[in-house]
Amino acid sequence: MQETIHQLALGFTHLLTLSHAASLVVGLVVGMLVAVLPGLTLVMGVVLALPFTYGMDVTSSIILLTAMYLSGTYGGAFTSILFRIPGEPLDVPLLWDGYPMARKGQPAQALGWVLLAVFWGGLITCVSAVVLAVPFAKFALRFDSPEYFAVVLLGLSGVVALGGGSLAKALISLCIGLMLATVGVDDTYGVDRFTFGVPILKDGIEYLTVMVGAYGLGEVLTRMEQGFVSPTMDSGGRVETRLPRWRDVWELRPTIGRSSLIGIICGIVPGAGATVGSFVAYGIENQYGKRRAQLGSGIPEGIVAPQVASTATVGGHMVPLLALGIPGSGATAVILGAFLLHGVQPGPQIFQTEAAMVYTIFASMFAAVFGMCLLGYFAIKPLIRVLQLPEAVTSAFVALFCFVGAYSARNSLTDLWMIVIFGVVGYLFERFRFPIAPMVLGIILGPIAETSFMTSMIAYQNDWTVFFTRPIAGTFMAFTILALAYPMYRQLRSAWRATRPATRRLQPGK
Amino acid sequence: MTSIKGAVALAGALAAAFCASIAPAQEKYPSRPVQIIVPWGPGGGADQLARLTAKLAEPMLGTSFPVVNTPGATGATGMEKLLTDQADGYSMAIYIADTNALLAGPKPRWKLSDIQPVAVMMQVPSFLFVAQNSPIKDWAQFEKEAKAKPKTLKVATLGYGSVDDMTMQYLASKGIQIVEVPYAKPSERYVSVIGGHVDALYEQAGDVRQFINNKQIRPIIIFGKERLPAFKDVPCSYELGYKIALPQFRSYVVKAGTPKDRVKLLSDTLQKVSANPEFQKFLEENYSAKDSFLPADKAETYLAAQVDDMKEAMVKKQ
Amino acid sequence: MPSRLKGVLPYAALFVGAAYLFYDAATFAAAARPGQLGPDFWPRAVLVLLMIVCGCEILRKLLFDRGVDAVVADAPHATPHDEEASAPEPRFPLRLGVGIALSIAYVLTLDVLGFFVATALYLALFMVTGRYYRSRVVLLSSVLGSLAFVFVFMKVVYVSLPLGVGPFKVLSVWLLALLGIR
Structure with a gap:
């Protein structure tokens, strides 16, 4: 332990060189920009930065990419909360509470909570990376497809409760999402499914188009129908960043604790990552949070839980990357590429052979968390100013961002049609009070769920008990069953009460 | 509303003016960016090749080669994009063995005659790897085990219908029956073998070189006609009597009907790229043959021969 | 019933x-x-x-x-x-219909008009449909906005935005040259 701290302190001193500090700052700023522009994904940004690292020394280049990665998980929060465009799938849960809070006239507070969540998630992830790196790296190796499936199922189940009042509607919406995900070429057999001979269906339905269309364009259309009058938005010149008060933060400590843990675990699991972490954290909050009834109306818990978890996955991803050379996500795969490019082999031996470098990277992660929060703090003010522009003008640009965002993912005109279709679908769902969230969840997690399920069945000769008998998978399955059974029980009880209101008095609370 | 009319009029006037001034002049090729379509996501092997090519080719032709990622449907989405663009030499696509394998499968979405190969850039043999601590020491033992207990050894591959799958099907036809476990995501595939969830991994050596160098996995067989200098002790499939070698290749293609001189210019440029020391280093890191490069005409016959080989491997299984 | x-x-x-x-x-x-x-x-x-x-x-x-x-x-x-x-808000079903039609038209014409022209038109018409009529702001923000998009997505990060056909292609190519993209 003392050794670790000593190494880390040395790492901080190494950070003080010009090239390391410069790449930290550049990485933070570029990462933030990439995430704010919805057309650019985090992975894309890291790939684009990779060539610039050819000429740098290895430590600087890893610092640059890691800083981009960290601040990239933050930037998407701005567009999600202010314009309802999720930059990355991991930002989707932020729409459910962050956007309503901003619409209530409190965008500054909403962004303040995000800032707090990022700060905490970032710190906890750095600490976990430093402390857990060596012992827990092996943990990742115990994951195989049954475990992936169990984790994703937990992600799916937690948010089934997102239908708000109606479990049935949530399930239907989820099934629609899962079915949309199956359109196109399937991953296991490579056959066309549900394409009906229509060429544009053969490319499959990209989750990004559903996500950005249903939320971004759908919202623009909804507001257009209302004639772009949003009475709550232009509340005078009082735009200042509102950091949450210490008392309010202390209130949220169970939420923060749960989400940090979820984030770290989802980070270490290869393949799960920030998206699953953020969904699971929101779902868990929905099940066990103290104020779960108000969740979705714009309360801080709904912002803090997913953001803490998604930021907390970053350190988790770095652990298997450094200790085993296994990248758990697209962005870490690129970082691995940068290591190899400079002739450094990540693996168990790296903590001995390249200790100075490893701990400088860890130190840079700590510094990046502070830098990112500082950057965010100053970015909030100008960004909220954008909301005071005429709504018709900003909405036109939001619509354009949706189109360009969808187009740049695959450079395919098909996806533009999908954006229009799902924009209208999103509007209709909103209009008829049908939940969008489960559908988006279904299309994001559906493919992972299906392939990990199919792979498990093939690898274990159709023995479905593997999901329960393998210890890690079994644990996750138990959580899933709990998460599913509890709301069903609640639903049945309330349905029973509703049909027979006279026989029983309403009980307060839970 | 008047402002809109104004905008339209302005745009129209501008367009007309430049139409008149520029269009008649003979266009010098390339006069604008030549996009490289990568039918796979950013960060993968095909993407690395494209970005390296772009970097090296840019000073040679004085134009940029922006990389465009179009992932989806085993490369078919990207091919669709190439084929809907104009055949003017301003779009070329990376075309790899797995995409080519679609042509050997049922109902392909395009034909070999729809595309014009420009150059083959890399040819990489595939391997079977086992975990370093695996009880299986070498190929002989693997073979024995598979024959003694058919369908118990698990091999991680890319998916059904892929080149990996064809090789496994071929082995099955020779009495080596294994359970093929498809993992679409590379990271899961690698964890599966290092974590001991499967017995072997089918992969190209360049993609897993950090695990080889770290002594986490080791090769037991090369699917090719000869051994590689880097792995002198690893037998190749032909010497063991398995006549199968479906190398992973990465090539460039344009749409059929692209003017011959433009294809030639691109092909020549790519040849110069492949001779570049930086590119040679890239080949070496990927354990690719040094003389992988094939110019346009040879690339054409090469691709066709590969499709035939694959069709043959598919027929054998029945 | x-x-x-x-x-x-x-x-x-x-x-x-x-x-x-x-x-x-x-x-x-x-x-x-x-x-x-x-x-x-x-x-x-x-x-x-x-x-x-x-x-x-x-x-x-x-x-x-x-x-x-x-x-x-x-x-x-x-x-x-x-x-x-x-607050029962006034509803504008007609404007909504126009908005959807505009979006469809945008995707339809993108390949023909090229990204710049189609986008500038879309932005301007969208603002007008959204009941914003200050012509100078509409014109300026839509043209400059599309130019900014072209610059970012063709120069900084490359996305293969459609160039259009015929005269529109010439305009797009000229624009690229103007922005120093080669």
């Missing part, structure tokens, strides 16, 4: 749709390998779940429902409904 039927109708339609897709899945079920689950297993499992949920809802509506379900809170996505209730 009619209102009860009306409530059942969407679920019945979904049920029929799901049943049809279940049947359609047979077309690709043949790709399965012997002894393994085919590519139809997962979608069919989802469809069965969908049909069960729809069936339950239909039964529930026919047997128990008294029309309260429609107003149940829909928490994490809909706008909070107190807003809806307190």
